[in-house]
Amino acid sequence: MLLNFHNIYKKYNMNITGIIHIGAHYGEELNDYINHGVQEIVLFEPLSKTFDVLEKNCKDLNANIQAYNVALGSSEGKATMYLSDNESQSSSILKPKTHIEEMPWINFSGTEEVEVTTLDSYNIEGFNFNYFFPDYSIDVERSLVYTVASLEQIGDKHTEILNFLLTKKPDICIHFEPIHEVLDENNLLDYLTIKYFEKRNYLKNYLTSLQKLQEENKVEILDVNRLYYGSKFIEGHTVIIWKPI
Numbered sequence: 001m002l003l004n005f006h007n008i009y010k011k012y013n014m015n016i017t018g019i020i021h022i023g024a025h026y027g028e029e030l031n032d033y034i035n036h037g038v039q040e041i042v043l044f045e046p047l048s049k050t051f052d053v054l055e056k057n058c059k060d061l062n063a064n065i066q067a068y069n070v071a072l073g074s075s076e077g078k079a080t081m082y083l084s085d086n087e088s089q090s091s092s093i094l095k096p097k098t099h100i101e102e103m104p105w106i107n108f109s110g111t112e113e114v115e116v117t118t119l120d121s122y123n124i125e126g127f128n129f130n131y132f133f134p135d136y137s138i139d140v141e142r143s144l145v146y147t148v149a150s151l152e153q154i155g156d157k158h159t160e161i162l163n164f165l166l167t168k169k170p171d172i173c174i175h176f177e178p179i180h181e182v183l184d185e186n187n188l189l190d191y192l193t194i195k196y197f198e199k200r201n202y203l204k205n206y207l208t209s210l211q212k213l214q215e216e217n218k219v220e221i222l223d224v225n226r227l228y229y230g231s232k233f234i235e236g237h238t239v240i241i242w243k244p245i
Helices: 005-011 030-035 048-058 098-102 159-168 188-200 206-215
Strands: 018-022 040-044 064-068 077-084 108-117 144-148 172-177 219-226 238-244
Touching: 005 030, 030 040, 048 064, 159 206, 159 238, 206 219, 206 238
Parallel strands: 018 040, 040 064, 144 172
Antiparallel strands: 077 108, 172 238, 219 238
16 A cells, blocks of 8 residues: 555554445455454455455454445446456556556556446445535544545645635545645756646645644644655655644
8 A cells, every 4th residue: 555554543543443445456454454443344346356355355354344346436337447467456447558658567468347336326425525615514523534636636726625624623634645845846857747737737835734724733734745756747646644633
């Protein structure tokens, strides 16, 4: 995992009782979840051979585990998955392109037709959340707020979502987003990434806003971790972990 579950759990004293893991592969993280007290686990894995291994790895574990051999999408039906040769870890419904360019040592040599359904069909409640006009009827107390390359789309218009999080006070917020403040414009590669961010109108001054809120004793920034990876065009993601006070 890019984010080590044990380290996050221990460092931030998290209280997690249930997990939904989409793209569970062989269930490599299951023992880690259970060892940290997680008893309600729902797994989704679309590939048949991978799911067979996952089912075997779920046996005799001390937790309530439900595993489903389906892919998740916006509608129900069937889809073709392109199979990778790295134990299917890079397999995708999207036809490989950038992946092949960035990781040419991984090959895609076959396909598999998979069932696709929606997360809503499993009676797990979800919302279409608007960052610009947050719905304050949504309760996020005793929750973890986790964003992956979604805040990036709002540019510098993050006042409303920050006000929402400050008001609703989730236990912890983890962002996996492009953060220009950690880059050095005097470094050529960093400079090119900053210009790419600007061209795409990606998230801007979010970390700066959090730092100001921390000075005002409204939030605590727990970690800022530059990941140092990306593509030919961009170093795409930094992890920010913080919580409202």
